[in-house]
Amino acid sequence: MLLIIGMVGPVSAAETYVCIGEQSTGFKWNGSAWERAGFHADKFVISQGETKSDYVVKQPGSNRIAHRCERAAIGAMAAPQMACGGLAYNFIFNFETLRFQEFHGLGYVEGDSPGNTPYIMIGKCTKL
Template identity: 30%
Template sequence: MRTLFTAAALLVSATTSDASAPGRSYLCVADQATGFKWQADRWSAARFDPVPMKFLLRPIPPTSLDPLATHGVYRMGDSALHILCEPFPSAKDASLRCGYPGLSLLFVEGTMRFEYYFGVGYTAGGETEHSYTPHIAIGKCTVLD
């Protein structure tokens, strides 16, 4: 069964377009962001400043953390790997699916758009004015090389 899954994963990654090709990097900049914030002893809808939400999607060497990962997401100004990405064929074009439950980024090469989701905060409990703030950001990417 594992061999069948591995073969299927290799087939999927081999049939995706340049979004998962080695060497292609993208700069992704958020246009808008919204979410929830703890204030006045309750969670409220909030708009976020998308300016600091810039991401670099770049190829990474094979890793044992995720053998299917082809790219990594890095926050601008931070050299640490933020999340790993795998090729993900969408109905429209090749895509990159990055992250795990509670933290993800989805990029579609055909539209050059992305969605970033940070879902940690509300479910953790222990609300204070310094609680994590769940949010979603949308924006566009450009090819860097």
């Protein structure tokens, strides 16, 4: 039994990053015109999922997944960044610079409405 335990290598820890938004801006419809609007810069936790290429993005203390991500491979190497989401709501993270960008891209193109407010947030992450 000890021989089997000795042959099993250490379990590699899943990658986790804590990200803090540094700046955020966007636009909102005020009823008669679009104007610049300030947005709260959020915090995020990026965690590796069930496989080495799967990641999820959540806000600290929440179980709700804000973004599901897949880190692509370039040949045998993992890509230096990953893009999560789609046209409307997107999150991009660079594993080398440890920077992220989140944006909500719809709103303005759908017409004049106070409901959808396009924005962009930028920030930096720390690997735990």
